[in-house]
Amino acid sequence: MTADQSVDVLVVGGGINGTGIARDAAGRGLSVLLVEKNDLGGATSSASSKLIHGGLRYLEQFEFRLVAEALREREVLLNTAPHLVRPLRFVMPHVPELRPAWMIRAGLWLYDMLARRQTLPGSAAVDLSSAPYNSGLQPSLHKGFIYSDCWVDDARLVIATARSARAHGARIRTRTACIALGRDNEQWRAVLQTAGGTVEEIRARFVINAAGPWAKNFLGEIAGLDVPFRLRLVQGSHIIVPKLYEGQHAFILQNDDRRVIFAYPYQDDYTLIGTTDVELKGDADDCAASADEVRYLCRAVNRYFQRAVSEQDVIHRYAGIRPLFDDGSNNPSQVTRDYALRIIGMPGEAALLSVFGGKITTYRALAEQAVDALRPWFPGLGPPWTKTQALDGGDLGAGGLTSLQQQAAHDYPWLPQSLLHALTQRHGANVHALLAGAGSMAGMGMDFGAGLHAREVDYFVEHEWARTAEDVLWRRTKCGLQLTPIQQQAVIAYLATRAS
Ligand SMILES: Cc1cc2nc3c(=O)[nH]c(=O)nc-3n(C[C@H](O)[C@H](O)[C@H](O)COP(=O)(O)OP(=O)(O)OC[C@H]3O[C@@H](n4cnc5c(N)ncnc54)[C@H](O)[C@@H]3O)c2cc1C
Incomplete structure (x- = not known):
């Protein structure tokens, strides 16, 4: 690409949101270039809990919009990426002193109602004193609840989305950072630098800031724009230990700080456990699972399983950062998980849309809204199309x-x-x-x-x-x-x- 080349849309960031927006925009007729400074999905989008879920716990925070949208998108992804997304039954052991049974029953009823399920079974009470759900659990646990959500291969969902974007004409360049951005009349001039050090300039009518935890840094330091809102970086860590129980079901475990921890089967021989919520004071590049977080996760699961785990049992650990829109909450677990899209610039001038927060589960809907918002700049934009179109590799037919x-x-x-x-x-x-x-x-x-x-x-x-x-x-x-x-x-x- 030479300095004279220009595109309609430059997407900065090749996580799930950037690739989702590139796919949607390219499929609506825009010329799109996506740049990712490292590997696709190399940051938050491969460090998630790997759940396609409504987020049962967000009901306690009255996030009904988010939960309803996420549950709708759960069905969409089951249909459009059936090789990467699979149903998972979640068992919640009942601990009366943490939440009363009536509250959990009411929450699950609402969850089922909001879901308008087409394929997944609904919630029910479950006996934890006999097989199959007693496997690995402390014998003192007798009662529980079971409900449906889904599991996803998060990193491969990013790749499938990027491949779909490419199939619709988007250009995807990895190991290419956007290192400077400035306005030039009705266009942006963006300076790109490859990992090998090559620098080049391109022009774009619209820029999408999908830089995840670096979104604020991109606006302030790379684009030199005011950042009229605050972003909180909340780290979440996971650990992988040798299998703690038999069966294909997952557990949602209430912790005594009112948070919940997930444990689920991973790669046949392991159990994946997460996550934490720790406010990150430093830079987004400093993200790493700490010894304190590992101990926290071990303590949380040891309350429920017969075989106690400790730091020595941890085979692998990873951490990711939730870039959350600051809603003033004191507790990192309570900050809204909903996403926000913010545009800087007016129709007729070079404009930029930033993505803050969000879930893998809702990325397609987020991308659709983001591209809809470009219409004043691109009046010939095609209609939304991604809801029923299989992702790359996902066209598996009825079987x-x-x-x-x-x-x-x-x-x-x-x-x-x-x-x-x-x-x-x-x-x-x-x-x-x-x-x-x-x-x-x-x-x-x-x-x-x-x-x-x-x-x-x-x-x-x-x-x-x-x-x-x-x-x-x-x-x-x-x-x-x-x-x-x-x-x-x-x-x-x-x-x-x-x-x-
Ligand atoms: C611990 C944890 C657990 C989670 N669990 C779930 C879950 O189970 N289910 C769910 O639905 N959601 C979950 N989420 C949320 C979900 O993972 C995120 O919302 C999503 O991955 C964010 O994607 P993104 O594309 O916005 O950001 P990212 O995936 O971080 O992508 C941003 C990309 O931008 C690139 N970039 C930054 N600056 C530049 C630049 N200047 N030039 C070029 N590239 C740049 C980065 O390298 C990065 O790859 C979880 C999040 C965390 C942290």
């Missing part, structure tokens, strides 16, 4: 993932079942493009372990913007959890041979 897996088992009989399941879940309908011409396990190339082969690594590099081992091992897949340091080195070495 869904099961029929894709049956078809794949027929087409690739040489593929072990566990690998077939992993690949269909990661790639959905694109599994055929990945496996075309492989013919046998030899055609999958070098075996790095944990079901990762050279053919898939090549695919990530050629079709999904992967560059580093971290992109492959922790975002395009979660194989990093199972591979030994030596096996991980083999992936690094393989990527180096490709780059040379």
